[in-house]
Amino acid sequence: MKGTLSCKEIYRKLNAYLDKELPAKEEKHITGHLLTCKSCRREFDSLQKLNTLLGERQTETISHSLLQKLEDIPAREGKISGINKAFGRFSLFPAAAAVLLTLFSALLLGRTYLSTGRYESTTTDSYQIAQESFYTLWEEIVNE
Amino acid sequence: MKKPEFTRVIEEYSNRIYGFLLRFLANREDAEDVSQIVFLSFYRKMETIDPSKYGAYLFRSAHNAAINYKKKKKRYVSLDTTVTEPVSEESRESEDKEKQESFKRAFKKLKPEESLAIELQFYQKKSYQEIAGIIGKTPQAVDSILVRAKRKLRRYLQDFED
Numbered sequence: 241m242k243g244t245l246s247c248k249e250i251y252r253k254l255n256a257y258l259d260k261e262l263p264a265k266e267e268k269h270i271t272g273h274l275l276t277c278k279s280c281r282r283e284f285d286s287l288q289k290l291n292t293l294l295g296e297r298q299t300e301t302i303s304h305s306l307l308q309k310l311e312d313i314p315a316r317e318g319k320i321s322g323i324n325k326a327f328g329r330f331s332l333f334p335a336a337a338a339v340l341l342t343l344f345s346a347l348l349l350g351r352t353y354l355s356t357g358r359y360e361s362t363t364t365d366s367y368q369i370a371q372e373s374f375y376t377l378w379e380e381i382v383n384e
Numbered sequence: 385m386k387k388p389e390f391t392r393v394i395e396e397y398s399n400r401i402y403g404f405l406l407r408f409l410a411n412r413e414d415a416e417d418v419s420q421i422v423f424l425s426f427y428r429k430m431e432t433i434d435p436s437k438y439g440a441y442l443f444r445s446a447h448n449a450a451i452n453y454k455k456k457k458k459r460y461v462s463l464d465t466t467v468t469e470p471v472s473e474e475s476r477e478s479e480d481k482e483k484q485e486s487f488k489r490a491f492k493k494l495k496p497e498e499s500l501a502i503e504l505q506f507y508q509k510k511s512y513q514e515i516a517g518i519i520g521k522t523p524q525a526v527d528s529i530l531v532r533a534k535r536k537l538r539r540y541l542q543d544f545e546d
Binding site (some may be wrong): 252255256259261286287290291293294295300301302303306307309310311313314317 | 386387390391394398399402403406407416419420423424427428483487502505506511512523527530531534537538541
């Protein structure tokens with residue numbers, strides 16, 4: 241810090257002075273200046289009044305329901321991760337389900353065609369193929 | 385292990401974060417919604433955060449979440465329909481209503497980083513160094529932000545300086 245501070249510099253530092261954020265030497269200098277300079281003193285008083293007003297404001301308290309919701313976060317997150325884990329274990333499940341559904345549809349379709357007597361030769365073959373594939377896949381899944 | 389620690393964090397910070405959000409958003413429901421977002425995000429990342437920086441993380445997170453929330457809300461709500469709720473029933477009993485309203489109006493005029501700095505200094509009793517750590521600026525920059533914020537507040541609160 242240089243020898244003396246101008247009013248403009250002090251004016252700028254009054255906030256930090258009030259907040260006790262200045263080095264001791266500067267603080268002492270400003271304290272002395274405020275005793276003699278009316279203009280800076282007025283600025284200091286005004287700033288101090290604002291600080292008092294801000295400091296007077298009360299803290300807020302959260303509602304019981306919000307507190308409950310916050311405390312429930314671990315439980316809710318636990319459920320979500322449980323579901324994710326379950327699906328993670330059966331990550332092939334959706335794909336396998338889609339294949340099974342297709343084969344099952346093919347089976348039903350084959351049966352319908354057979355029962356109507358149309359396309360008998362070709363549908364019997366596809367019905368048998370689908371049936372064999374279905375049972376093979378089913379066995380693989382069960383054995384796993 | 386994670387749950388007891390999280391419960392302790394809620395006990396220590398929930399009122400402070402909620403208070404900050406309430407002053408920042410000036411709406412109880414919004415403050416409650418954003419509080420949940422902040423603590424949920426904290427819970428998910430808790431294991432990666434240094435416990436000595438929980439407070440800094442929560443305030444920074446609340447600050448960002450509140451700004452995002454305001455932006456999103458602006459897209460759907462026109463400005464002239466903004467309804468300001470009473471900040472607190474209890475404080476309204478003990479403080480002059482007019483003063484409260486002036487404070488609310490004045491706080492709304494501040495930039496997000498200014499209101500955060502005021503919040504951290506006056507409500508969380510943080511030093512410039514601590515505020516600097518939370519908002520990612522130098523203590524000198526914090527001083528400048530506070531000076532600017534207080535000038536604005538004084539301008540808007542002139543009635544109370546007489």
